[in-house]
Amino acid sequence: MPIQQANWSPYDNNGGTCVAIAGADYCVVAADTRMSTGYNILTRDYSKIIQLAEKSVMASSGFQADVRALQKVLEARHLAYQHQHNKQMSCPAMAQLLSNTLYYKRFFPYYSFNVLGGLDSEGKGCVFTYDAVGSYERVGYSSQGSGSTLIMPFLDNQLKSPSPLLLPAKDAVTPLSESEAVDLVKTCFASATERDIYTGDKLEILVLNAKGVLREYMELRKD
Amino acid sequence: MMKIDFSGLEQNASLRGNPNELLSGLSTAPEFQIPNTNDFDGFQKESIQMVKPAKGTTTLAFIFKEGVMVAADSRASMGGYISSQSVKKIIEINPHMLGTMAGGAADCQFWHRNLGIKCRLHELANKRRISVTGASKLLANILYSYRGMGLSVGTMIAGWDEKGPGLYYVDSEGGRLKGTRFSVGSGSPYAYGVLDSGYHYDMSVEEAAELARRAIYHATFRDGASGGVVSVYHVGPNGWKKLSGDDVGELHYTYYPVEPTTIEQEMAEVSVS
Numbered sequence: 001m002p003i004q005q006a007n008w009s010p011y012d013n014n015g016g017t018c019v020a021i022a023g024a025d026y027c028v029v030a031a032d033t034r035m036s037t038g039y040n041i042l043t044r045d046y047s048k049i050i051q052l053a054e055k056s057v058m059a060s061s062g063f064q065a066d067v068r069a070l071q072k073v074l075e076a077r078h079l080a081y082q083h084q085h086n087k088q089m090s091c092p093a094m095a096q097l098l099s100n101t102l103y104y105k106r107f108f109p110y111y112s113f114n115v116l117g118g119l120d121s122e123g124k125g126c127v128f129t130y131d132a133v134g135s136y137e138r139v140g141y142s143s144q145g146s147g148s149t150l151i152m153p154f155l156d157n158q159l160k161s162p163s164p165l166l167l168p169a170k171d172a173v174t175p176l177s178e179s180e181a182v183d184l185v186k187t188c189f190a191s192a193t194e195r196d197i198y199t200g201d202k203l204e205i206l207v208l209n210a211k212g213v214l215r216e217y218m219e220l221r222k223d
Numbered sequence: 224m225m226k227i228d229f230s231g232l233e234q235n236a237s238l239r240g241n242p243n244e245l246l247s248g249l250s251t252a253p254e255f256q257i258p259n260t261n262d263f264d265g266f267q268k269e270s271i272q273m274v275k276p277a278k279g280t281t282t283l284a285f286i287f288k289e290g291v292m293v294a295a296d297s298r299a300s301m302g303g304y305i306s307s308q309s310v311k312k313i314i315e316i317n318p319h320m321l322g323t324m325a326g327g328a329a330d331c332q333f334w335h336r337n338l339g340i341k342c343r344l345h346e347l348a349n350k351r352r353i354s355v356t357g358a359s360k361l362l363a364n365i366l367y368s369y370r371g372m373g374l375s376v377g378t379m380i381a382g383w384d385e386k387g388p389g390l391y392y393v394d395s396e397g398g399r400l401k402g403t404r405f406s407v408g409s410g411s412p413y414a415y416g417v418l419d420s421g422y423h424y425d426m427s428v429e430e431a432a433e434l435a436r437r438a439i440y441h442a443t444f445r446d447g448a449s450g451g452v453v454s455v456y457h458v459g460p461n462g463w464k465k466l467s468g469d470d471v472g473e474l475h476y477t478y479y480p481v482e483p484t485t486i487e488q489e490m491a492e493v494s495v496s
Contacts, residue, residue, distance in 0.1 A: 135328035
């Protein structure tokens with residue numbers, strides 16, 4: 001009898017796109033709400049964004065079961081941190097925690113492409129972008145997911161911030177105002193929805209600033 | 224069945240005895256979960272395809288009279304897509320030691336941070352800074368124990384210890400080489416060409432920095448997987464210092480300035496009739 005191979009994969013890709021933009025005193029994190037599998041839409045109303053701490057918001061695309069498991073691990077770790085240290089985790093600290101959490105599954109990865117946004121300890125916007133196994137980098141803006149190859153070049157064109165590696169250093173946050181950044185995000189998703197089958201239905205936008213967190217929705221094409 | 228050596232991840236046992244379950248993941252390092260499959264290698268191959276670590280890169284380091292010069296580009300590619308133009312490929316392990324990143328970005332970032340922790344523990348336990356030989360051996364032993372599991376790391380450990388400047392090449396196949404000149408990555412052949420032809424032991428810091436910068440620049444010119452910003456670091460007796468960070472797009476015109484040419488034919492407006 002010929003050798004039979006298992007055809008079952010533990011992974012699936014539920015599609016979707018996430019974007020985050022860092023401002024001088026705010027951060028915008030957005031994701032669409034479509035969840036798909038293959039050519040089917042499972043639901044039009046699934047949130048990919050979670051607020052992990054007072055000043056940290058994570059958006060993740062990829063395999064939503066792994067995303068949910070990762071969210072639960074981070075929430076639990078943050079709760080334990082609050083019990084031990086009597087304060088909220090800062091965004092850069094959460095960024096490193098996420099990186100380590102992803103790397104500890106290096107040989108059985110979380111199929112989750114994450115973008116972490118928030119305010120650093122100086123109140124400036126910060127965005128961290130990740131690959132599936134935890135390599136991360138602080139950037140001025142980022143997008144992950146099925147529509148990222150469509151959105152990133154557009155953001156590069158509009159927001160290209162000087163590389164943090166340049167010496168003498170130049171600031172990486174966008175000079176845009178909060179409302180301009182939100183409009184830019186809406187434009188990104190409207191365009192990505194046109195050309196990416198996995199992006200659409202509804203857009204969820206979270207804006208973090210010193211006053212707190214605001215949530216906004218925008219309808220996208222449902223086809 | 225071969226037992227995997229996880230000693231690289233162990234931490235000292237908690238003084239409090241048995242911590243409660245919720246916090247037990249915090250004081251001891253979490254263990255690596257292994258997928259429950261018979262074909263471990265096949266699974267790893269597939270998941271590496273999914274992750275597609277950044278392999279395209281150019282990094283170099285060399286020893287000269289004034290210490291060690293370390294330089295790298297900053298591009299990360301996933302297949303043909305440039306996922307970042309601002310990746311930090313020179314990792315600051317501690318104020319006296321640098322590591323370079325080539326291969327899997329997450330692998331390099333994680334294990335260099337882990338090496339930094341081990342170096343600090345060595346300092347606390349032995350009341351003296353760890354040597355470059357020792358640090359590179361720690362990393363090489365860890366990578367050797369994960370040999371065959373799909374880690375992708377091609378790094379150089381550069382530092383200045385009691386014996387003077389030190390430079391080692393360490394990779395995820397378990398190789399560890401002591402040397403005076405190394406370049407790692409897809410752009411390394413181009414960098415070697417410029418580096419080897421311009422190298423003298425008796426260079427000044429400025430000359431060495433310019434050589435390193437030019438070598439990386441030429442590699443980014445010819446290698447599609449390298450680009451972004453050239454970072455140049457110098458490691459001296461008092462530790463490392465970042466000397467420059469230049470965008471290669473702009474650097475091109477300092478090496479190959481555009482000659483102003485006489486305009487032979489002015490462009491004329493096309494009338495719309």
